[in-house]
Amino acid sequence: MKAEPMIKPAPRVRLRPGVLLHYLILTLISVIMILPFVWMLSTSLKEPSDIFVFPPQWIPSPIRWENYSEVLQAIPFGRFYFNSVYIAALVTIGTVLFASLSGYAFGRIPFVGRNLVFLILLSTMMIPHEATSIPMFLFMRDLGFINTHFPLIVVPIFGAGGVFGVFVMRQFFLTLPKELEEAAMIDGCSRFGIYWRIMLPLAGPAISTLTIFTFLTCWNEFYDPLIFVNSRELMTIPLGLSLFTDEAGTSWHLLMSASVMATLPLLIIFFFAQKQFMEGVAMTGLKD
Amino acid sequence: MSVKRRGGSRNPLARDANLTGWLFISPMVLGFTCFLLLPMGMAFYMGFTDWPLLGDSSFAGFDNYKNLMDDDIFWKALGNTVYFSAGLVPLNIALALMLALLLTRSLPFMGLFRTAIFTPVITSLIVWSIVWKYMLATDSGFINQILQMFGIQGPTWLYNPDLAMPAVIVTSVLKNVGLNMVLFIAALQQVPAHLYEAAKLDGAGRTRTFFQVTLPMITPTVFLTVIMTVIGSLKVFGQIYVMTQGGPSNSTKVLVYYIWETAFKLFDLGYASAAATILFCIILAFTLIQWQLRKRWVFHES
DSSP: OOOOTTSOSOOOOOOOHHHHHHHHHHHHHHHHHHHHHHHHHHHHTSOGGGGGOSSOOSSOSSOOTHHHHHHHHHSOHHHHHHHHHHHHHHHHHHHHHHHHHHHHHHHHOOOTTHHHHHHHHHHHTTSOHHHHHHHHHHHHHHTTOTTSSHHHHHHHHHSHHHHHHHHHHHHHHHTSOTHHHHHHHHTTOOHHHIIIIIIHHHTHHHHHHHHHHHHHHHHHOOHHHHHHOOSGGGOOHHHHHHHHHHHHTTOHHHHHHHHHHHHHHHHHHHHHSHHHHHHHHHGGGTOO | OHHHHHHHHTOHHHHHHHHHHHHHHHHHHHHHIIIIIHHHHHHHHHTTEEOBSSSOOEEOTTHHHHHHHHOHHHHHHHHHHHHHHHHHHHHHHHHHHHHHHHHTSOOTTHHHHHHHHHHHHHSOHHHHHHHHHHHTOTTTOHHHHHHHHTTOOOOOGGGSTTTHHHHHHHHHHHHHHHHHHHHHHHHHHTSOHHHHHHHHHTTOOHHHHIIIIIHHHHHHHHHHHHHHHHHHHHTOOHHHHHHTTTOSTTTTOOHHHHHHHHHHTSOBHHHHHHHHHHHHHHHHHHHHHHHHHHHHHHHHHO
């Protein structure tokens, strides 16, 4: 009779019909959202013949790990990964660097023409890059950059994503107190010194949000790689996967293995940094 | 003294500010001029030319636009884009709003549900589309297997001109509803608690509280989210490319797919640029509406 497990202290939620319905709806929708991932994982370990088995098999038997090695033989998946990671990393670094530099100037330095340039900058954000991609293609072709990573790295840094970054960084720098700069100026710190040594370290939260937003956008980008890159070893994950879809046809077990490999790492990172991810992605709410 | 003062208004610090300011923004300004402004101007110009991939281009006046007006496939693509938007936006907004309302009640496990519903948002659109293409497959697809359990012979989904677009719409809603949900949750959490208390004191029921308190308070967010979702839906491409390739019989050929195909499959760059300019104008119209709304609400709030 030490503790009565049946009587918990302060049972806050009673299962009234309303609450029950509440959970029922949420569970149903969550299951619909998660089911594709479970089905993907399940199929990725199936024998080709088990895919058509009826009723659907949740836990494959036998488990066929070879699907993964078969995919890795069919397409240079490691290469896709490397390309995606380093392109997204460079785009993110470039965006944070240039966007914070301009954002700082727009927010803190009173220079002539500041408001006008900022207004022009903001209005370019709405230009859909599907519309600019045709001239961009010709431009890159004339410079000899077709089938290289150059357009995939440079275009997003200075495109709508970069402009958006400027906006975000400016809004952040506007909130910092003036005294910080004045003190540094009296100490003889240069403008760049103030930006680099005082402002940038303070901008941690804004930078981390911008980093996640930029990295995710770039990681999932499909249209630009489709246009600018055509040799296999230069492809990013989304493009490589879509190509593999054409090749594998209805070899769903292989397609799902490839999809698992493409999804899992980011999914794991997401589960550990959910808050930052939601903030970063919800920033799209400010965009457009 | 006064002479000195006059000179002082152009003091070295202000001049310094001009120089450093422009230096700081120069990489970005140079970049967005080269990679956004000039290409947009160029796209606009190319719309008035006959521009093949190789060989010389020639000025064509309004020919491209005239031809577009007579192009059945262009109208079909425009219609399909409207169909996609008209299907996706209400579904997405209604579902996101409902989920946000359900998730802002303080009950256990709400964080878990929120994570589950948000997961597709961070997943690559291409992966999501591939998986759903598989889920919707005629013989081995999960959906049809479930239907078969109930003795129903499932349709051919993505190979049926009447069902392909609805299938793509639902897939797209599921992919992105979590994003709008998170935006709505943020808006709901900013509704001051004392308004709810006042409503309660006045004896307002839950429905009445929603329509009289909650909805008016989050209307700005809802409207801006609607327009953002509309703009996003006008640019739909990835899921179409993976799931249907615009088919069957052009039933899912949307505007961006049409532009991409015309430019990079048929290499009719001038014609594609004209279509792209039309896309730009449509998006411009929605952006202007959004700016007007935002201006009004920012004013209203302050």
